[in-house]
Amino acid sequence: MVQDQEQIRKGPWTEQEDFQLVCFVGLFGDRRWDFIAKVSGLKRTGKSCRLRWVNYLHPGLKRGKMTPQEERLVLELHTKWGNRWSRIARKLPGRTDNEIKNYWRTHMRKKAQEKKRAVSPSSFSSNCSSSSNITTAEGGASFYDTGGKETKALSGGKKTGGVDDAKENEKREQGEYSLDDIWKDINLPEVNIIEPVYDGNLSSCPLMASPTPWEYCSDFLWKMDEEEESKNMFLPTPSGDHQFLSCYEYGKASLTG
DNA sequence: AACCAAACCAACCGCGAGTTG
DNA sequence: ACAACTCGCGGTTGGTTTGGT
Numbered sequence: 001m002v003q004d005q006e007q008i009r010k011g012p013w014t015e016q017e018d019f020q021l022v023c024f025v026g027l028f029g030d031r032r033w034d035f036i037a038k039v040s041g042l043k044r045t046g047k048s049c050r051l052r053w054v055n056y057l058h059p060g061l062k063r064g065k066m067t068p069q070e071e072r073l074v075l076e077l078h079t080k081w082g083n084r085w086s087r088i089a090r091k092l093p094g095r096t097d098n099e100i101k102n103y104w105r106t107h108m109r110k111k112a113q114e115k116k117r118a119v120s121p122s123s124f125s126s127n128c129s130s131s132s133n134i135t136t137a138e139g140g141a142s143f144y145d146t147g148g149k150e151t152k153a154l155s156g157g158k159k160t161g162g163v164d165d166a167k168e169n170e171k172r173e174q175g176e177y178s179l180d181d182i183w184k185d186i187n188l189p190e191v192n193i194i195e196p197v198y199d200g201n202l203s204s205c206p207l208m209a210s211p212t213p214w215e216y217c218s219d220f221l222w223k224m225d226e227e228e229e230s231k232n233m234f235l236p237t238p239s240g241d242h243q244f245l246s247c248y249e250y251g252k253a254s255l256t257g
Numbered sequence: 258a259a260c261c262a263a264a265c266c267a268a269c270c271g272c273g274a275g276t277t278g
Numbered sequence: 279a280c281a282a283c284t285c286g287c288g289g290t291t292g293g294t295t296t297g298g299t
Contacts, residue, residue, distance in 0.1 A: 010268080012267075032285095034283090046284075046285080047284095048268080086287060099266085
């Protein structure tokens with residue numbers, strides 16, 4: 001497991017690396033990241049591979065600006081849950097926790113600065129009212145730190161799934177939130193599936209050729225229950241094994257030149 | 258056209274929880 | 279029951295792009 005420190009690559013991913021990762025995730029699924037990191041020949045940590053996959057290569061990722069509905073939803077959910085980005089991200093298909101986190105950070109910074117300038121509380125969105133603890137813009141660290149009611153309590157333990165789900169359902173049942181309605185708005189038919197950026201290499205890879213892996217998964221991934229998600233990923237079709245293997249071979253060949 | 262600051266994005270790090278032997 | 283390992287999350291940082299002067 002321990003990879004030589006000097007062999008670990010860091011920094012931006014190359015197309016080649018992306019390609020390899022996509023192939024191997026296709027082969028082995030998106031769970032055993034250390035294993036994938038090792039067998040793929042990528043000089044990356046499993047952690048790094050996972051991050052790249054989740055934030056960039058995952059099928060069904062949306063690109064581009066947040067829609068007003070999404071923005072609203074983010075605000076609303078952040079008010080409820082605080083900085084639980086992955087949780088919020090699950091409610092926004094195609095958006096990653098990192099993306100939402102970045103979005104929140106920049107937008108809250110802007111808001112904080114605006115607020116600072118025009119020391120007028122009314123200029124602040126009502127949705128942000130619970131973010132009254134947005135303290136300083138220049139203070140850095142925690143200008144967006146909390147905002148959610150539960151953040152403080154949750155900061156100690158990160159993985160508290162069930163209870164919150166229950167609360168959420170409860171609220172929804174009470175009609176307090178109409179998330180589903182917002183949802184329908186967001187889940188527009190024209191889903192911007194991520195375009196393979198490495199079309200040069202990938203298009204010639206059997207797996208990557210039409211139907212693309214993105215199409216394998218399409219947007220159902222984002223609708224799946226959290227627990228089920230990974231199980232169904234890249235479920236090989238009856239002929240799928242052949243495709244994956246071809247891809248593997250191709251990847252190897254292209255690596256070794 | 259050049260410079261600077263703000264905004265944006267991708268990636269890394271540390272920590273805690275879950276899993277496995 | 280415990281320790282080691284793996285994974286996922288949130289926080290943070292650094293590089294790049296964009297907009298304003």
